[in-house]
Amino acid sequence: MFSVEVNHILKTYGKRAAVNDVSFNVNQGEIFGLIGPNGAGKTTTIRMMMDIIKPDSGDIKIMGEKLNDNSKNKIGYLPEERGLYKKMTVMDTIIYFASLKGIDAPLARQRGEELLKRADLLPHRNKRIEELSRGMSQIIQVIITVIHEPDLIILDEPFSGLDPVNTQLLKDLIRDLKKKGKTIIMSTHLMNDIEELCDRLLMINKGRAVLYGSLAEVKSNYRNNAVLVEAAGELGNIEGVTAQTPHNGAVELKLDAKTTPQMLLERLVKKGIVVNRFELSTPSLTEIFIKVVGDEHE
Amino acid sequence: MNKTLLLIKHEFIGTVRRKAFIILTLAFPLIALLGILAGQVLPGMIKTTTTVEKVGYVDQVGLFNQTTAENNIHLILYSTEDAAKTALEQKDISEYFVIPANYIKTGSIQRYTLTTEIAPGSAVQSAISDFLLNNLLQGNSPDIIARAKNPVNISSTTLTAGGTPASNQGGFTAIILPYIFCILLLLAIFTSSGYLLQGLGEEKENRVMEILLSSISPRQLLAGKVLGLGAAGLVQIVVWLISANFLLRMASASWGSVLGSLQITPEFLILGIVYFILGYLLMAILMAGVGSISPTAREGQQMSVIFIMPVIIPIYFITLILENSDSVAVRILTFIPLTAPITVMVRSGISVIPIWELAVSIGILILSVWGLFVLTTKLFRTYLLMYGKRPDLREIVRSFRES
Numbered sequence: 001m002f003s004v005e006v007n008h009i010l011k012t013y014g015k016r017a018a019v020n021d022v023s024f025n026v027n028q029g030e031i032f033g034l035i036g037p038n039g040a041g042k043t044t045t046i047r048m049m050m051d052i053i054k055p056d057s058g059d060i061k062i063m064g065e066k067l068n069d070n071s072k073n074k075i076g077y078l079p080e081e082r083g084l085y086k087k088m089t090v091m092d093t094i095i096y097f098a099s100l101k102g103i104d105a106p107l108a109r110q111r112g113e114e115l116l117k118r119a120d121l122l123p124h125r126n127k128r129i130e131e132l133s134r135g136m137s138q139i140i141q142v143i144i145t146v147i148h149e150p151d152l153i154i155l156d157e158p159f160s161g162l163d164p165v166n167t168q169l170l171k172d173l174i175r176d177l178k179k180k181g182k183t184i185i186m187s188t189h190l191m192n193d194i195e196e197l198c199d200r201l202l203m204i205n206k207g208r209a210v211l212y213g214s215l216a217e218v219k220s221n222y223r224n225n226a227v228l229v230e231a232a233g234e235l236g237n238i239e240g241v242t243a244q245t246p247h248n249g250a251v252e253l254k255l256d257a258k259t260t261p262q263m264l265l266e267r268l269v270k271k272g273i274v275v276n277r278f279e280l281s282t283p284s285l286t287e288i289f290i291k292v293v294g295d296e297h298e
Numbered sequence: 299m300n301k302t303l304l305l306i307k308h309e310f311i312g313t314v315r316r317k318a319f320i321i322l323t324l325a326f327p328l329i330a331l332l333g334i335l336a337g338q339v340l341p342g343m344i345k346t347t348t349t350v351e352k353v354g355y356v357d358q359v360g361l362f363n364q365t366t367a368e369n370n371i372h373l374i375l376y377s378t379e380d381a382a383k384t385a386l387e388q389k390d391i392s393e394y395f396v397i398p399a400n401y402i403k404t405g406s407i408q409r410y411t412l413t414t415e416i417a418p419g420s421a422v423q424s425a426i427s428d429f430l431l432n433n434l435l436q437g438n439s440p441d442i443i444a445r446a447k448n449p450v451n452i453s454s455t456t457l458t459a460g461g462t463p464a465s466n467q468g469g470f471t472a473i474i475l476p477y478i479f480c481i482l483l484l485l486a487i488f489t490s491s492g493y494l495l496q497g498l499g500e501e502k503e504n505r506v507m508e509i510l511l512s513s514i515s516p517r518q519l520l521a522g523k524v525l526g527l528g529a530a531g532l533v534q535i536v537v538w539l540i541s542a543n544f545l546l547r548m549a550s551a552s553w554g555s556v557l558g559s560l561q562i563t564p565e566f567l568i569l570g571i572v573y574f575i576l577g578y579l580l581m582a583i584l585m586a587g588v589g590s591i592s593p594t595a596r597e598g599q600q601m602s603v604i605f606i607m608p609v610i611i612p613i614y615f616i617t618l619i620l621e622n623s624d625s626v627a628v629r630i631l632t633f634i635p636l637t638a639p640i641t642v643m644v645r646s647g648i649s650v651i652p653i654w655e656l657a658v659s660i661g662i663l664i665l666s667v668w669g670l671f672v673l674t675t676k677l678f679r680t681y682l683l684m685y686g687k688r689p690d691l692r693e694i695v696r697s698f699r700e701s
Contacts, residue, residue: 050512052512
């Protein structure tokens with residue numbers, strides 16, 4: 001069973017389609033990345049998954065069923081637009097939002113204290129939200145998101161506005177949650193976060209899904225039939241290589257359509273070249289992103 | 299616990315802890331208490347004048363010479379106007395009046411004073427009036443003279459169709475209670491629905507809305523807010539009613555004649571509670587709708603005036619309602635949901651409202667509360683997360699149709 005199944009959802013605002021026929025599945029226990037430029041439709045997609053907005057057509061299943069009161073309690077959601085009741089204290093805030101997820105006060109207090117301690121925020125537990133810094137209150141929001149130990153956690157741009165220390169804290173937390181078997185969906189426009197954390201991804205641009213699959217699959221699909229070679233001495237002219245570009249101390253060799261990397265390796269060996277490193281050149285997600293989005297623009 | 303109940307609790311506690319709410323709730327009993335105490339203390343403080351005032355007069359009819367001393371006012375006859383004027387200038391008298399020769403025909407007299415005043419003092423006026431009457435009715439028995447001074451003391455009884463005295467006898471005391479109640483009702487409705495509007499605006503501004511909506515449905519959110527704040531408003535009304543009960547008892551000592559006859563009949567109480575609840579629900583849901591489409595709390599408050607005006611309208615036309623309580627116009631006000639609560643409460647003070655009218659009025663209110671609840675839930679879904687921009691009317695109508 002998939003943790004999330006999204007089938008052909010469509011949402012239009014006026015004449016503009018914010019999300020246009022998007023489908024994807026999220027496996028249990030994986031970290032799934034939702035990427036795309038600003039305004040691509042990531043937040044709208046997430047809001048439809050949370051039943052905050054209704055899609056014009058298409059359907060969404062969360063843990064095998066339509067979202068209901070019971071399954072809402074099993075989801076933790078960190079919205080992109082973040083905020084809390086300014087006048088409430090940290091602990092009261094945690095307890096109140098936990099209660100809306102069906103957690104009683106003593107348990108919420110206990111878990112809240114543990115999480116605050118982990119984030120070094122325990123001394124602030126009786127302060128009002130308005131007394132905290134922006135980063136601190138964002139961490140409080142993350143705590144609220146996971147306080148009820150949800151099976152599915154949806155994080156919309158979780159790292160925006162966080163300093164490096166808190167970013168690391170949150171990344172560690174996300175990895176921990178994955179270890180505990182939780183499913184995590186995170187949206188971001190920062191490709192590095194995806195490469196670092198995600199198992200699979202969906203790229204949206206202008207409301208349409210443009211890339212979908214595991215990180216490795218996506219990268220291999222965008223492999224440009226090139227090889228990175230680090231060798232002693234000059235390579236010289238090699239049959240089947242159309243271009244040579246230096247790349248971080250190595251050389252990237254572009255191959256023509258008839259040549260496979262295996263054939264190239266044989267030719268290098270025949271030429272008596274000492275090969276220190278030989279690997280398939282895969283573009284970074286950033287390059288793929290720019291390529292895909294660039295293509296769309298044309 | 300049920301999520302709607304949690305929300306009701308949260309909103310209720312949040313409201314009754316507000317300083318403004320506590321101050322408003324306690325202010326009314328305190329102000330009334332001060333009024334009552336003032337009523338007990340002030341009469342002792344105001345000195346009644348015991349000095350004798352001398353008023354001159356000139357009688358050109360030649361009929362007025364009896365009973366020239368009335369309480370502390372002594373009337374002194376002058377033979378000519380000039381003599382009276384001289385006496386006034388010399389401050390022998392404080393004022394004088396002339397009874398002209400044609401007084402019997404016209405009834406008018408001319409009064410002269412040195413001080414500028416809005417109207418003749420009531421003591422002087424009644425002294426002159428009594429003096430004239432006493433002289434005009436010379437020869438009649440004192441009883442008849444006394445009766446002529448105060449010829450009628452109407453006490454009316456409203457009979458039912460069957461000829462028995464009706465339970466509601468109308469009159470000033472019958473009206474004062476609905477009037478006070480209307481003021482309190484308006485205050486309670488406006489404060490709690492105002493809090494609702496403010497709360498929604500704040501939640502939009504501080505972006506809590508999205509977290510709330512990820513845990514509960516728009517319907518639960520609306521119901522929880524409306525009922526939680528309504529419960530707080532009800533507490534306010536109950537505090538006022540209970541303290542009113544005590545205060546009335548205290549008041550009957552000093553303001554006895556007016557307030558002592560005030561009675562809260564069970565019918566009035568039931569109508570009051572029914573219309574408070576329905577009126578509040580209607581207002582609160584409207585405010586929630588306004589709150590959901592306005593980007594900030596402040597803008598919401600400005601928009602809410604559109605709905606507050608109709609509720610107050612019956613207060614402006616209160617005399618009209620009192621004098622024509624069975625007219626078609628008043629009936630229409632009884633049936634329009636926004637004007638119904640106040641209109642009905644005012645009418646109930648003065649006359650018995652036919653059962654069918656009450657049934658229709660309450661029926662329409664319940665239907666509009668339900669209809670608005672459904673519509674507002676849809677508005678919530680569409681607009682609660684729309685920040686910084688207010689949708690125009692066409693968009694709102696379209697979103698109703700789409701959802």
